[in-house]
Amino acid sequence: MPNHLARILVVDDEINQRSALGSVVTHWGYQVETASDGVEALAKLKDFDADVVITDLNMPNLDGKGLLEELQKLPSPPPAIVLTAFGNLETALETVHQLGAFWFIEKPLQTQALKMVVERALDRRRLANHAGRLERELASRGVLGDLIGESACMQEVFAIVQQAAPAKATILITGESGTGKEIVARAIHQISPRRAGPFFAVNCAAMPESLIESELFGHEKGAFTGAVERRAGCFELARGGTLLLDEIGDMPVGTQAKLLRILEEGRVRRLGSPREIELDVRVLASTNKNLREVIAKGTFREDLFFRVNVFEIHLPPLRERKDDIPLLARELLAALNRKHECRVTEVSPEVLAIFGRYDWPGNVRELRNLLERAVILAGSGPVMPTHLPRGFAGTPDPPARTPDAPIVLEPGMTVDQAERALIGLTLRHTGNNRTRTAEILGISTKTLFNKLREYGASE
Numbered sequence: 001m002p003n004h005l006a007r008i009l010v011v012d013d014e015i016n017q018r019s020a021l022g023s024v025v026t027h028w029g030y031q032v033e034t035a036s037d038g039v040e041a042l043a044k045l046k047d048f049d050a051d052v053v054i055t056d057l058n059m060p061n062l063d064g065k066g067l068l069e070e071l072q073k074l075p076s077p078p079p080a081i082v083l084t085a086f087g088n089l090e091t092a093l094e095t096v097h098q099l100g101a102f103w104f105i106e107k108p109l110q111t112q113a114l115k116m117v118v119e120r121a122l123d124r125r126r127l128a129n130h131a132g133r134l135e136r137e138l139a140s141r142g143v144l145g146d147l148i149g150e151s152a153c154m155q156e157v158f159a160i161v162q163q164a165a166p167a168k169a170t171i172l173i174t175g176e177s178g179t180g181k182e183i184v185a186r187a188i189h190q191i192s193p194r195r196a197g198p199f200f201a202v203n204c205a206a207m208p209e210s211l212i213e214s215e216l217f218g219h220e221k222g223a224f225t226g227a228v229e230r231r232a233g234c235f236e237l238a239r240g241g242t243l244l245l246d247e248i249g250d251m252p253v254g255t256q257a258k259l260l261r262i263l264e265e266g267r268v269r270r271l272g273s274p275r276e277i278e279l280d281v282r283v284l285a286s287t288n289k290n291l292r293e294v295i296a297k298g299t300f301r302e303d304l305f306f307r308v309n310v311f312e313i314h315l316p317p318l319r320e321r322k323d324d325i326p327l328l329a330r331e332l333l334a335a336l337n338r339k340h341e342c343r344v345t346e347v348s349p350e351v352l353a354i355f356g357r358y359d360w361p362g363n364v365r366e367l368r369n370l371l372e373r374a375v376i377l378a379g380s381g382p383v384m385p386t387h388l389p390r391g392f393a394g395t396p397d398p399p400a401r402t403p404d405a406p407i408v409l410e411p412g413m414t415v416d417q418a419e420r421a422l423i424g425l426t427l428r429h430t431g432n433n434r435t436r437t438a439e440i441l442g443i444s445t446k447t448l449f450n451k452l453r454e455y456g457a458s459e
Contacts, residue, residue, distance in 0.1 A: 038062025197241025223272025
């Protein structure tokens with residue numbers, strides 16, 4: 001949260017202390033209001049939306065404890081920092097834990113220590129505001145971070161995400177490939193108390209058993225051939241945050257046994273180390289397989305299944321929520337326009353009708369890839385059926401387009417001459433958009449610029 005936007009309310013009954021502290025905080029670049037007790041502080045909060053409250057404990061009328069009790073009744077209470085004199089340490093700790101204060105600072109104040117705590121409290125406020133914004137988006141237009149959907153089945157997903165995110169329980173996210181399982185995991189992380197911590201995702205299907213154990217658990221130098229230095233695993237790196245075990249159904253059985261022990265005991269041991277490390281990480285898992293069928297085949301442990309399946313969130317395939325396609329397309333177009341510097345306005349009704357007839361075996365991932373191609377080809381205006389691949393969803397091939405200046409290939413023409421003609425034709429097609437031209441031709445923008453410079457074209 002930028003300093004020039006942050007608002008600090010200083011509450012202290014001693015006028016000299018209040019004035020001095022207000023001056024210090026103002027010097028740090030924050031907006032400051034002061035109050036002499038809890039009653040005046042609550043009155044000022046009606047017009048001054050404080051991001052952080054710094055309050056003394058011992059005050060007349062309404063003391064610091066009473067002020068904190070009133071703050072907790074607000075819809076979005078600002079984090080509070082308690083000032084305490086020597087001898088009130090026990091009371092300060094009680095206030096922090098029982099009344100939800102962010103932290104306490106002992107008098108006489110050390111300004112650098114206070115500044116650090118204020119900055120951390122502002123980070124807490126910023127993250128809380130971010131989570132609140134995500135929840136408002138969800139309520140208003142069916143969007144939670146990058147997770148999108150207004151259909152009944154997606155609203156059910158959103159409801160479970162909101163209920164499960166604040167808890168510490170392990171969550172199993174199931175669904176076909178391309179449905180957005182990692183997006184759900186990131187949404188859970190973003191609205192959880194761990195949102196300030198890191199988010200790590202490990203693809204359990206992409207690595208052999210020896211590598212996945214090193215990736216997850218870490219290793220000591222010399223633990224195996226090639227282990228030339230100590231390395232922390234993802235369980236350690238995700239400390240204070242969230243770890244997603246993607247495609248857990250493909251995890252080797254031997255690794256499953258070690259993972260179960262770690263989840264049960266809350267400790268991890270690096271490969272080659274005799275020492276165990278306490279964990280502080282929220283574990284999520286995802287799979288595109290029916291784990292009960294995999295258990296029956298003997299390639300997945302039933303006890304691990306019950307351990308990771310405390311909550312299950314099932315993502316429906318896109319063919320079962322086609323009503324969401326217009327909303328998905330609108331959100332994807334906005335992102336793709338930014339990425340490719342295009343000005344595509346909408347997906348035309350004709351294309352949406354085609355999308356409604358298609359079964360989408362690749363789910364949302366396939367929709368995004370299809371729209372990315374269409375945005376590059378369209379450049380501006382609406383996405384039309386002519387921007388879709390030939391024969392997509394059973395549509396007839398589009399009529400051949402006659403370019404304004406067709407390429408003429410003649411015997412004796414060099415490859416450079418043919419290449420120059422193709423680049424020129426594509427530039428005319430894109431309205432001289434060189435980024436889009438490079439993407440259509442399958443070359444880098446740098447390569448295109450070099451070609452144009454070689455041909456003597458102006459940049």
